[in-house]
Amino acid sequence: MVVTRRPTGTAQPHRFVALDSLRGLAAVGVVLFHLPGLGPVGNSALARSGYLFVDFFFVLSGFVIAASYGDRLAQGFSRSRFAALRLGRVYPLHIVMVGAYLVAAVAIMRPAFADGRDLTDLFRAILLLDGYALTRTNYYNGQSWSISVELLLYAGAAILMGRGRLGIAIAGVLAVAAMASLLSGWQVPVWSTNVQRGICGFTLGAGTFVLFRKGFGARLPAGLAEGATVAIAIGFLIWAEQIGTLRWLVVFPFAALVLVFARDAGPLSRMLATRPMMALGRWSYSIYLTHPFLLGLTGHLALMAGFATGRGGADPILARLILPEGGQTAVLLGYLALVVGVSALTYALIEEPGRKWSKRWAARWGAPGAERVAPTI
Incomplete structure (x- = not known):
């Protein structure tokens, strides 16, 4: 659940229910992007643009971090503690997935350190450095490139939030430079397209929270x-x-979406507040990190069992299953069900214990009140 303090500054936390459910739908959109060739859904223009839902994550992250921590950082909340707490929220599932990829490589997709799976890539994955590279081809949980960018954004928030006009000016200049680089296609190591996307989305999301707090568009x-x-x-x-x-x-458009749905006021927000949608939002981080592993694992098992054609082509192995007409849509739906089911387990067994550990750690550091309302991104 995306949780933050009310913009009025009252003690009661405010739950952005619709935004959390939208995050779950965005995670499903990323999954569909990785299923090209699987029936009319996998081949749709919306699915082919599913990678852009990661930018929604960045916008939403900037919004809720500004909402949860902006005022408190200005009031002296420990910046090093904030950064450590954010790492504690995202790292546990990531490192488990890196281990899962390594085990799978040794057991099924051999060899472990060849064919684009060398030892350098493993260490790069463990240290969450993929987001700063110019390409994203890391076998070991390559999807976590955006998590590495998130950590950079958290560090930037820790430094700039609460710095008044100077912090706003620096963030604005970085966002403009990032967007200019994206539009021109220019990137260099560290200042990669990945980092540029993160800076643009996160900064705009933080600015969207300022508009939300001022009541912008509330009368619509x-x-x-x-x-x-x-x-x-x-x-x-x-x-x-x-x-x-x-x-x-x-x-x-993503920022406008966040601004409107943050109010939890309309009929679509009520639909997003249903239990299935809320569960999807709760499991969204797990959906995002586990689905490429499950796609590769099930595809290789199908190939080994003789249910799929050879390795040629750009489509995932699941899109090359030997199926009757119309079977690809059934495979897509079955794969989505598998991803959601596994994500429910990883949330319960890894994410939730990690959050509780993070709260205990925060309490020992003297910040229990802050972490009780910290967002989950």
């Missing part, structure tokens, strides 16, 4: 605002293939 009819922002965001994603580097401007 909730149903109309929700429908319009959803339509604009989906339309942009469908159109993204046609517009080249302008696709990175998707952070603006």
Whole structure:
């Protein structure tokens, strides 16, 4: 659940229920991106642009970090403690997945340190450095490139939030420079496209919280605002293939989506507040990190069993299963069910214990009140 203090500064935490459920749907969108060739859903324009949902994660992250920690950092909350707490929230599942990839490589997808799986990549994964590279080809939990960028963004938030106009100015300059680099296609190591996407989304998300706290757009009819922002965001994603580097401007429709749904006021928000949608949001981080592993594992098992064609082609092995007509959609739905089921387990067995450990750690460091309302990103 995305949790933060109310913008009024009262003690009661505010739960952004709709935003949390939207995060779950965005995680499913990323999953669909990795299933090209699997029926009409996998081949849809929306699924082909599913990688852009990672930018929604960045926008949402900036929003809730600003909401949860912006004022407290300004009031002297320990910045080193904040950074350590954020690491404690994202690292446990990541390192478990790195271990799962290593075990799978040794047991099934051999050899472990060849064919793009060398020892350097393993250490790069363990240390969460993939986001700063110019390519994302790491076998060992390569999906965590965005987590490495998140950690950089948390460090930036710890430094700049609460610094007044100077912090705002520095963040603004970095965001403009990042967007200019994205639109031009320019990148160098460390200042990679990955980092640029993170800076743009996170900074815009933090600015969106400022607008939210000021009541921007609060008088608009909730149903109309929700429908319009959803339509604009989906339309942009469908159109993204046609517009080249302008696709990175998707952070603006995503920011509008966050601003509107943060109010939990309209009919779509009520739909997102249902138990299945809330569960999807709760398991979203696990969905995001586990699905590439499950895709590779099930695909290789199918190949070994003779149910799939050879390794050629860019599509995942599951898209090359020997199936009757219409069977690809059934495989896609079955794979989604597998991912959600496994993610429910990893949430209960890894994420939730990690959060509790993080709270105990915070209590020992003298920050229990802050962590009780810390967001889960």
